[in-house]
Amino acid sequence: MTAAAPLATRKPADIRRAWIERDEVALLDAREEGPYSLAHPLFAVSIPLSRVELLAYGLLPRRDVPITVYDNGEGYAEPAARRLQTLGYRDVTLLEGGLAGWIAAGFEVYRDVNVPSKAFGEWVEHHRHTPSLPAAEVKALIDAKADLVILDARRFEEYRTMSIPGGISVPGAELVKRVHDIAPDPDTLVVVNCAGRTRSIIGTQSLVNAGIPNRVAALRNGTIGWTLAGLALDSGREGRFPEISAEGDAWGRQAARAVADRAGAGRIDAKTLDRFRGDERRTLHLFDVRTPEEYEAGHLPGFRHAAGGQLVQATDEHVAVRGARIVLADDPAGGGGPRADMTASWLAQLGWEVHVLEGDVSALGSESGPDRRRLPPEPDVEAETVAPRDLLALLENGEAAVIDITRSPRYRAGHIPGAYFSTRARLAGIIALLPKGVRPVLTCGDGTLTRYAVADFPAGERPLLLAGGTKGWVAAGLPLSTDLDRLGGEPDDVYKRPYEGTDNSAAAMQGYIDWELELVDQLKRDGAHNFFVI
Secondary structure (H helix, E strand, O other), rough: OOOOOOOOOOOOHHHHHHHHOOOEEEEEEEHHHHHHHHOOOOOOOOHHHHHHHHHHHHHHHOOOOOOEEEEOOOOOHHHHHHHHHOOOOOOEEEEEHHHHHHHHHOOOOOOOOOOHHHHHHHHHHHOOOOOEOOOOHHHHHHHHOOOOOEEEEEOOHHHHHOOOOOOOOHHHHHHHHHHHHOOOOOEOOOOOOOOOOHHHHHHHHHHHHHEEEEEEEEEEOOHHHHHOOOOOHHHHHHOOOOOOOHHHHHHHHHHHHHHHHHHOEEEEEHHHHHHHHOOOOOEEEEOOOOOHHHHOOOOOOOOOOHHHHHHOHHHHHHHOEEEEEHHHHHHOOOOOOHHHHHHHHHHOOOOOOOEOOOOOOOHHHHOOOOOOOOOOOOOOOOOOOHHHHHHHHEEEEEOOOEEOOOHHHHHHHHOOOEEEEEEHHHHHHHHHOOOOEEEEEEEOOOOOOHHHHHHOOOOHHHHEEEHHHHHHHHHHOOOOEOOOOOOOOOOOOOOOOOOOOOOOEEEEEEEOOOOOHHHHHHHHOOOOOOOOOO
């Protein structure tokens, strides 16, 4: 066989220049999320070698977009780049020198995940002096039965896990739309919280920008600050925002539109959307920013779901191409709406070209159901499958060993008894450790990733695939285990966020807050972000 031609490289300075000049470029980190979270360039996006096929088509919809891949010497970048080429991407290069080359060039690297959004939140507070109140003061107001409402700007699932006593769930993009009905009395204090800082800062500043008559303040450092103050959190609450009134809807629409216009967000109709879709020179992302329930009930074809607050909080989980074009939809009857406008106002300030779809969109049609991940065709390889009950017999006879390549939190939550955990990128090493004569069997949540992973092996060495994955095992009435004897060392595929869950140490939470407070100085040194604040 002819060896593949060497991959071209791009210099770190060329990537940085593209960011500054707003040219389209995707910088991808091929490592697992754990190492990525320790050090990466500002707009680098995590697409691990283990999950390239699951992420590429959603994050990189244009096949001609310039893509540069790197690692830190682990050997993941080149196979990830080759895999992208196999998926049809035509401009794929390696970062010259990898992460070390970026650092040697004198450019900034950042810790944690969703860094552009978190750094931008600190940038906003620094420039606008977004009002905030410490946990002890908010607790005193609650105890005194003061006239206040506490609005939790996170996703509803996060709110249910832990929340400020008395708070209700109002995810970020819903704040301006709903606040008039939640706090109609201008004397009511409005407190916005999240787990840490970003969403409470952005949510509070959204209400300030919209011009609500109420006093509004962020809960300083969110549920982390509350916990560090020695205060108790609630869990399992179901408090959601109320139905909106005609008056509240009208106020929210007018206020949000004015904010989006100030930020320079564009407005397009269905005809312009068709033109955008036909522009092969630009990457285009289409997002519906409403609640999951509204999206599933009916949405415009081709629009992915990304609730507005989360799209601002974690833009890099939805868009990998810096310089891409983004179109937002809200009200399915008329396209635009306050959630799209407020989301657009923030994305514009984050340096994105963003437009709100407005006017008559009926000709675009409608579809229903949950968001469906865009996946490439499965590899055209011979793959032998095994049914759950047949696998059980093989396991009982010692003839097979299961290797689960799902993400580690899912493995911890429940896996086939005796299954090994492995990332896909390290799968061959786990298989090599199995006793001679024991057949490896791959599984994951629904079996999707295993069908791509089997193509990583030569024809005579391919493992069996569990039909239907672990879900198929459960559907067959077979049990799961939470035993972690075969988890191996601490997995690095998922970064443990200090602001999620209820089992984080005080030191980790305080360290996270300290890190966020340092981001403004790092952005000033960086100089490649194109952020602005209205």
